[in-house]
Amino acid sequence: MEFSFTSDQRELRRSIREFAEAEIAPHVMEWDEASHFPQEIIPKLAAMGLLGVIFPEKYGGAGMGYLEYSIIIEELSRVDGAVGIIVAAHNSLCSNHIFKFGTEAQKEKFLVPLAQGHKLGCWSLTEPGAGSDAGGTRTTAVRRDGGWVLNGSKTFTTNGHYADVCVAMAVTDAGKKHHGISAFLIEKGTPGFRPGKKENKLGLRASDTSEVLFNDCRLPEENLLGAEGEGFINSLQVLDGGRISIAALGLGMAQGAYDCSLRYAKERKQFGKPIAEFQAIQFKLADMALQIEAARLLTYRAAWLADSERAADSSGARITREASMAKLYAGEAAVRVAGEAVQIHGGYGFTKDYPAEKFYRDVKLCTIGEGTSEMQRLVIARQMLGK
Ligand SMILES: Cc1cc2nc3c(=O)[nH]c(=O)nc-3n(C[C@H](O)[C@H](O)[C@H](O)COP(=O)(O)OP(=O)(O)OC[C@H]3O[C@@H](n4cnc5c(N)ncnc54)[C@H](O)[C@@H]3O)c2cc1C
Structure with missing residues (x-):
């Protein structure tokens, strides 16, 4: 077993931390308060290769693996989970769906500009009536005049709102249920396609979470992504990688919450001494550090497995159980850690003068997005029972 990162990976972590501290940290609260999508940071992320982390150089990517990707998401999220989720949805959902299931022509046309960071991507599976039960998709795609017409x-x-390319799932054959949902590539500006309501959220407020609407949206035949009817099944594989991102997102935010708590506990004095000298506070910090380390082990194990699978080119093999375990544990641990961070800050943890309250709001997404904690437990149990 090997538990250490390579010198290249350590250097990557150092450079992303430096970037996040310099370019993101000074603006975090301003972006959050205004629900401002930080478009100004996108070209900087692109220049660092962070919008094509897990894709080969021949497709415009940085040619790195899931271990490096997890380091990047963790370090960005340690400073701002909103930037973490923007990068995660672009890389491991939208772009990865194209990388895994697209034709060479689709990769050339769509993946290359996404991976180079010239374009931003989004991935639409969830519907108002189809969340955990994503197989209950209602959006339809009907064959017409040699192409497709999407509604829903x-x-x-x-x-x-900001994506140039959207990968969306739509029903192409209702009779075939899970094998009757297909994936489609939609470019911004396509008639009949537009973003709808932007959610006003509890946390991750600088990230954009929106409706995506299709009204007689015509697509050419070649915008079908993957085999007809396999879009939902392929989405499950895409989500395996996506869950590693959410684990890293939770891990990063938990680390950020811990770091600010440790700092505060050493500075804040009550009863004539720093609160870090009270055993009650020490035990909180110890429990936080323990849960972060456990989350880190699960997250990086899942990332390592994903890389091993890619290296072996075993696209059939799955990392479902490990990705779900990492996502479930890291997400729930992050919620507990952020709660203790507020507690350690006392009344100041309830104010916007300290970062603890933002971590507390932001981490909650990790027990909901890309499958709720309840669904992760179902996924893990199904894997254990061989279902
Ligand atoms: C900030 C944010 C970003 C997101 N980004 C994306 C994105 O980019 N693309 C995308 O497609 N989706 C995205 N989502 C959607 C997200 O994946 C869904 O919200 C999530 O899957 C849950 O679906 P739901 O909200 O409809 O909840 P529901 O499915 O309605 O669940 C409600 C409650 O019921 C529980 N529940 C449901 N079914 C069961 C069951 N069988 N057993 C036990 N409990 C159950 C759930 O665990 C939950 O507690 C995002 C969500 C958020 C909040």
């Missing part, structure tokens, strides 16, 4: 509405799409 998606909800909760990260980057929905």
